[in-house]
Amino acid sequence: MKIKNYINGELVTPFSDSYIDNFNPSVGEIYGQIPNSNNKDVEEAYQSAKKAFPAWSTTTLANRSKILSNIARLIEQKLDVLAEAEAKDNGKPLSLAKAIDIPRASSNFQFFADAITQFSSEAHESVGLGVMNFTLRQPIGVVGCISPWNLPLYLFTWKIAPAIAAGNCVVAKPSEVTPMTAYLLSEICIEAGLPKGVLNIVHGLGGTTGQAIVAHPNIKAISFTGGTKTGAHIASVAAPMFKKLSLELGGKNPNIIFADCNYDDMLATTVRSSFANQGQICLCGSRIFVEKSIYKKFKKDFILKVSELKVGNPFDANTNIGALVSKEHLQKVTSYIDIAEQEGAKILFGGKKVEVKGSENGYYLQPTIIEVNDNQCKLNQEEIFGPIVTIMPFSSEEEALQLANDVVYGLSATLWTNNLQRTMQFSKLLQTGIVWVNTWLLRDLRTPFGGTKASGVGREGGFEALRFFTEPKNICIKYE
Ligand code: NDP
Numbered sequence: 438m439k440i441k442n443y444i445n446g447e448l449v450t451p452f453s454d455s456y457i458d459n460f461n462p463s464v465g466e467i468y469g470q471i472p473n474s475n476n477k478d479v480e481e482a483y484q485s486a487k488k489a490f491p492a493w494s495t496t497t498l499a500n501r502s503k504i505l506s507n508i509a510r511l512i513e514q515k516l517d518v519l520a521e522a523e524a525k526d527n528g529k530p531l532s533l534a535k536a537i538d539i540p541r542a543s544s545n546f547q548f549f550a551d552a553i554t555q556f557s558s559e560a561h562e563s564v565g566l567g568v569m570n571f572t573l574r575q576p577i578g579v580v581g582c583i584s585p586w587n588l589p590l591y592l593f594t595w596k597i598a599p600a601i602a603a604g605n606c607v608v609a610k611p612s613e614v615t616p617m618t619a620y621l622l623s624e625i626c627i628e629a630g631l632p633k634g635v636l637n638i639v640h641g642l643g644g645t646t647g648q649a650i651v652a653h654p655n656i657k658a659i660s661f662t663g664g665t666k667t668g669a670h671i672a673s674v675a676a677p678m679f680k681k682l683s684l685e686l687g688g689k690n691p692n693i694i695f696a697d698c699n700y701d702d703m704l705a706t707t708v709r710s711s712f713a714n715q716g717q718i719c720l721c722g723s724r725i726f727v728e729k730s731i732y733k734k735f736k737k738d739f740i741l742k743v744s745e746l747k748v749g750n751p752f753d754a755n756t757n758i759g760a761l762v763s764k765e766h767l768q769k770v771t772s773y774i775d776i777a778e779q780e781g782a783k784i785l786f787g788g789k790k791v792e793v794k795g796s797e798n799g800y801y802l803q804p805t806i807i808e809v810n811d812n813q814c815k816l817n818q819e820e821i822f823g824p825i826v827t828i829m830p831f832s833s834e835e836e837a838l839q840l841a842n843d844v845v846y847g848l849s850a851t852l853w854t855n856n857l858q859r860t861m862q863f864s865k866l867l868q869t870g871i872v873w874v875n876t877w878l879l880r881d882l883r884t885p886f887g888g889t890k891a892s893g894v895g896r897e898g899g900f901e902a903l904r905f906f907t908e909p910k911n912i913c914i915k916y917e
Pocket of ligand 1: 583584585586587592610611612613614641642643644646647648649651662663664665667668670671685686687688718719820822848887888892893
């Protein structure tokens with residue numbers, strides 16, 4: 438199947454007529470082709486967005502909201518088709534795509550359809566001077582949205598929905614590794630009555646299509662989610678052009694477990710926070726630190742629970758862990774198992790590729806638990822982004838905090854304790870943008886989302902996203 442770009446409200450072939458193979462990772466086979474778009478396609482997308490901007494930016498909030506709601510509703514209606522496409526393209530269990538990815542993509546549109554009707558700006562009266570200031574929040578113009586492969590439609594819509602809700606027109610690029618649901622979204626946008634040019638989706642490689650969006654002189658803001666190295670490159674291109682930048686990057690998140698936690702709840706959630714989506718969620722807790730007094734028990738129970746997870750074809754209803762997204766990624770992830778051996782770490786469970794019956798060429802790996810004794814090892818310092826976690830004991834609160842913060846990343850942290858004082862202290866001192874206490878991945882779309890340190894700059898979510906996608910302008914009126 439050959440998919441198309443979505444430019445000026447139409448599905449079009451790329452100028453070069455060149456295509457990239459698209460793989461189904463669960464069987465390791467090519468099943469489609471995607472446009473290998475170049476500068477010309479991006480320019481065409483930009484021109485169509487530019488043309489659409491004056492009308493879209495002055496469309497009433499009620500109308501914008503209605504169109505976004507239409508898109509949300511259509512995503513919901515097409516749940517099965519979209520979930521199947523996501524599982525096939527990405528390798529994730531169909532059950533996960535049905536329960537999380539697609540419903541969340543729909544809620545992203547519905548949330549910003551509602552949020553834009555509640556968004557407001559500020560007024561400041563300079564009392565006694567006869568002066569009133571008010572602040573406009575104006576759309577930026579044409580903006581770029583670039584997203585990764587791990588939660589394809591979920592993260593793509595998390596950027597596009599606030600951008601268009603705020604009145605911008607968008608040139609967007611999904612990951613070339615998982616383009617399918619973005620393509621289906623273009624069909625949905627046409628059906629939902631989104632005016633031509635408001636959203637343009639250009640498929641292609643990061644280094645060419647993505648680069649052309651980032652380097653385009655008139656695309657004034659870039660919202661990017663992806664790896665830290667790519668984020669640094671994007672910043673080096675966009676910053677000298679004074680573009681607004683939102684960078685949601687990698688993570689190496691600590692999961693800190695104290696003996697006073699609700700043990701069963703912690704254990705079940707820790708299995709999820711380690712291996713959901715094959716460990717390919719930027720928020721997965723990949724460094725597990727456990728208080729010494731329960732370390733032995735945790736180790737035994739955790740290994741047992743993880744050994745019960747079924748690695749299998751995404752379309753098998755019993756599958757807990759599907760395929761990794763690509764052959765290259767599988768190779769990268771398994772290279773850390775070799776590193777574990779070189780670093781003298783102990784593989785407690787897993788570490789081997791899995792041959793799934795009927796899908797022998799798919800990219801499957803066992804969920805893997807590695808015991809480390811030094812937080813400075815590569816396994817604890819580098820983002821692996823796969824089904825591999827490390828575990829390590831700690832003796833005191835001070836040590837746990839030091840271990841948690843001693844990493845370049847700062848996306849999220851999970852804390853398991855019932856001690857209120859400790860909860861408050863850790864919440865303040867953890868160097869991350871998100872802290873979960875006695876839970877994981879519980880999201881309220883109104884809350885700020887993003888990381889510190891090498892995990893990024895800026896925040897998505899709620900009004901933070903609408904603020905990012907608008908330019909504040911202060912008007913100062915002297916009336917006396
Ligand atoms: P990449 O950084 O490789 O790619 C992300 C996107 O950027 C893709 O669409 C990619 O295209 C594109 N891209 C690559 N190079 C350029 C460039 N020079 N200019 C513009 N765009 C470019 O990340 P992955 O897709 O491998 O995703 C995994 C990473 O994403 C992990 O590090 C993970 O932690 C992070 N992530 C962060 C999240 C957060 O919220 N903080 C959430 C989810 C993931 P192409 O695919 O064609 O290379």
